[in-house]
Amino acid sequence: MPVPRRYTTDAIVLSRFDLGEADRVLTLMTPDVGKIKAIAKGVRRTTSRLGGSLEPFAELRVALARGRTFDVVTQVSVTHAWLRLRDSLESAATAWYLAELADRSLEERHAAEPLYALLRRAYELLDAGMAAGRVARWYEMHLLDELGMRPEVDRCVECDRVLEAEGRFRWVPPLGGVLCERCPGPVHERTGLTLDGLKLLKAYQRLDVAALAGLRQAPLVEREVEADLREFVRQALERDARSLPFLDEVRHAPVAR
């Protein structure tokens, strides 16, 4: 389908960098056109009409004109500002991390409705005050699902046996999920997935966000599953997320009172 010379779309800013004296290049995620690079000309001048609206962590309505290298932003309005998302450094850093994962997962100009809806929902949840770690795990699990790499947490990835509660488990992202105790697995395996860890991984696949938000879980298990899912995502996207060191830093920083 040919894209018209001018078009209007919903969009979330995934990343941006300054160009020249007053311009800014944006990576936008849109439901129908997928990921696009667009330029906002003169946006860094105080007189710019586009000005403050072209910010991340918001759902925008953007009018664009097709350009040779980048499409050109001609108009923008904010549909959802999600202002409370920015109140905590941890939730803002998490929002950057989720945007980066979306950016990594998308090819330019491929429709991305499910991934758009996923990021949009994650930002709503952060804005509503759901624990940032829970939102991030929920998002990682569903992102993997959308990418066709849903982790196997019900059956052994080697022998296909249903995992029993009394068994011992290993988390092996290169194989796509959990390995039972009877299968040897690769040499460089990650050992030790606890039963509680396995249950929490299953919960992220099965429970809706309301149930996840209310789930009580020991911090140790949360950290275990965080490490497990991060490892799986790193494996799936073939590298580390650049935003993670910052996220870890703000999360472990002492809270100012």
Ligand SMILES: [Zn+2]
């Ligand atoms: Zn097995």
